[in-house]
Amino acid sequence: MIHHLRGKLIEKHPTHVVLECSGIGYFVNISLNTYSAIPDQESLALYTHLQIREDAHTLYGFYTSAEREIFRLLLSVSGVGASTARTMLSSMSPQQVRDAIATEDVLAIQAVKGIGAKTAQRVILDLKDKIFKIYDLGEVSHKSDNTNKEEALSALEVLGFTRKQSEKAVDAVLKQDPTLSVEGIIKNTLKNL
Template sequence: MIAQISGKLVEKHPTHVIIDCNGIGYMVHISLHTYGQLGAEESIKLHTHLQVKEDSHTLFGFFQPIERTVFRLLISISGIGASIARTMLSSMSPQEIQHAILSENLAAIKGVKGIGLKTAQRVLIELKDKVQKIEGNDEIPILQSNRTKEETLSALEVLGYTRRQSEKVIDNILKSTPDSSIEELIKIALNKL
């Protein structure tokens, strides 16, 4: 299996890149998330997943190892192929997907084009334990306080604040103090709104 590819970036498109490795041009399929992280550098390195089928060998590239890990988890689910997994990673960041799975946010998963209700439910059921075991999950401190966040947002909506403006403030508070109670979050948010 090809685990990574390094070389000169020859072409860059939202769905794929071509990387020159010692005179051979490799077409690597990417998500919009990876596309957004690729700069104008000539030399790049992508973590890869090689999909071998009867009629094709397809190389998928990811800027971060965590994105490849989430991709592999997604394609392990019946009903999700590589193209739907790539669409999902184009719609949401790997961290957002992990967050949606751990918080059992069915609407977020179902909102991805190509994923129906049953497949979304399967994703939540089959991947919850696997996502919790991913290294680096400590990078998502908001996960444990998702219910607290939702209840705080509901309370602020009752007080007349829009969900959109409240959510940004609450996210910032939770990043600095993830163990805040609902009451503490409301008090701090009211001072910042």
Template sequence: MIAQLQGKLVEKNLTDVVIDCGGVGYFVEISLHTYSLIPDGELIKLFTFMQVREDSQRLFGFMEKSEREVFKLLLSVSGIGASTARTMLSSLEPRQIAQAIASGDVRTIQSVKGIGAKGAQRVILDLKDKILQVLEGEDISLHSSNTGRDEALSALETLGYLRKQAQKVVDKILASEPDATVEKLIKGALKQL
């Protein structure tokens, strides 16, 4: 198996990159999250996951080990394939997926295209315990204990803001002020949205 690639970035697209390693060009599928983290320089290092099937071989690349681990966990859920897992990592950051799973936030997982209510519940049920173990060493703050976060998100959604945008802003506020009140979260988010 190929665990990582380091080489010259030959081509960079929204869904894939080509990396030249010793004269061999590797086609690597990526998420939008990884795309946003890839520097514009020539040299690149990606953590990879290779999926071998009877009819295909696919290589997926990630800038962060934590994203690769979340990807592998998502693949372990029945009904979640590589394309759906990559779509999840393109729609939400790995930290947001971990937060949603740990706090049982079905709506966030269901907001990803291709995942229904049952699929979202299955992801949470299958991965709730595993996600914390895998991401133990990572700097991921799970705001499951902060019910104000959920209330603030619901209020912002009621005001007409998209949940994904509101989540990013609210999580950013919580990162700097973990004990922020619901009112403070809403006011801070309204200033930034």
């Protein structure tokens, strides 16, 4: 198991980063919350979760250990895979996920793409007791960044949306607020898809 990576930030995208550690470049999948928290500097440390399947070894990175713990708890729920857990952490902050589970807010969880009513109820049922063991879930800072619509669209494609479907939703979001960061565009678009 790879606990964490510390190294040089080579690439930074809304859905992944490339981190060079001792000459090896690691492709690490991230959520939007982690993307917004990563500072624009050369040195970076991420907590990681390695998912090993028969056909792939996939590395997920998190800026805080609390976000990684929420991700792992979500994976323990039947019907919630890594892609759905990452989408949930891209749509909601770890604090919002924790609060939604603690207050049994089925609608907030169900608003995430890929989660229906039964899965939302299962998440709450399975995790309500466990979620109170999570501490130190600080607010994730929002940074304003002048990125373009294309970066948001490519991130949405990686999350499983078609380009045509995403473009309409992104255009609608940008009409309401053209000053949004790429993270803001994606979050607001996810609520509308």
